[in-house]
Amino acid sequence: MKGYGQFCPIAMACETFAERWTPLILRELLAGGRRFNELRQGLPLISRTLLGQRLRELEAAGIVQSRPLARGRGREYRPTQAAEEFREVLDRLGEWGQRWATTQFDPDNLDLPLLMWNVRRRIDFARLPARRIVVRFDFRAFPARCRPFRTCWLILEGGGSDVCLKDPGHEVDLVVSADAEAMARVWTGAISFGQAVRDGGLRLDGPRDLVRAFPSWLLLSHFAHVQRPARVV
Amino acid sequence: MKGYGQFCPIAMACETFAERWTPLILRELLAGGRRFNELRQGLPLISRTLLGQRLRELEAAGIVQSRPLARGRGREYRPTQAAEEFREVLDRLGEWGQRWATTQFDPDNLDLPLLMWNVRRRIDFARLPARRIVVRFDFRAFPARCRPFRTCWLILEGGGSDVCLKDPGHEVDLVVSADAEAMARVWTGAISFGQAVRDGGLRLDGPRDLVRAFPSWLLLSHFAHVQRPARVV
């Protein structure tokens, strides 16, 4: 049996929405993902088969529109107005998750490339000098089963950011040395930036201005500042 | 594989939430459902097995608390604070659904007992006389495969409402004769009450006061008044 057999709008919405991966695909689209493999970077564990299938379903439901790229192979996927309005739902869902669903941090689940992929989208360029800035992240103390990934470069230029897993060759402006878990905790809002520095989980090396401004231009997760529930028994 | 392998709060929330039936179970709990079979009335198509399993999952996730009834067999299920805060998500989801996911009304999916079960919860008692009011609904023109269900009684008394599928024997104060689909359309906000009356899809018989006040004390679906998107091409 398919569907819930109800005319309630919540039920109708759930028929397309409460499917595995679908809310996260929408999250990626609303965060600016447009290409198939771009979406996959934000969803490392989804299979290509399933992503393709879900995109087709979303397009049939009028939530996604796709068209072939002007040049090259492949398509561009765009959120429609209906998808845009879904942001409201995802924001409430994320706030709820931040308050009630953040389980004890399991370092084995820590996916550093995914973390950096998200970091990339949360830069306040207005707080940065107009020239190109290259930040190298040196990670340590991540679990053995993590992909071989110790260093990456964040390139901030012209209002856009890129993450490189290989040395792009540019001169480095700032080096962030971080315990992987500490970086993740700061990102999620579990501990403050200052606390992580004081604990030694995070260290910055570079020009004074850039270092001092770091917490202002590296925005954290969208939900980092959501107030957790007071501990009630 | 279980889970999304992400620390994003949306992903965490989805692990418990984006499962079949779960949002609707939450909807029922937040609408006041407390007993197993009470929940089932709002979810006619769920199996007992699955409802039981989901309630256990929700309890493990801290979203539901249950305890044996003081008297009698069975348990009482209660939404926790976490569930209460989930209302925000469901409201946004319902608004989205009302705007974007209400497909062409399929009369074959029209479940009148379910409709009445929902109607029962949307009464503004402040608009009613303090005494007991009994409303009889006579339905017509519903699909053949619908359960044999033509008439039901809505009993409004002491701030609580009950739906009976068999004559409770009380004197009837008001009779609503309705084309089943018209009633559903009014309920969902697709057409106005006045329009349905003018079209002949709905008729009221009873004392003038009660008839005139009807649209004020029979509240519609929670989402009936959500503005639909302007028709853009």
Next chain:
DNA sequence: CAGTATCCGATGCGATACTG
């Protein structure tokens, strides 16, 4: 009534291989 245990069929989904 208020559920739970068991069984088994449907489908969801990942792996692999393939295509323009």
Next chain:
DNA sequence: CAGTATCGCATCGGATACTG
């Protein structure tokens, strides 16, 4: 690169039967 077709297994979930 940017996907799609096929296959096979794992799990999801409904039906049935059972229990206090």
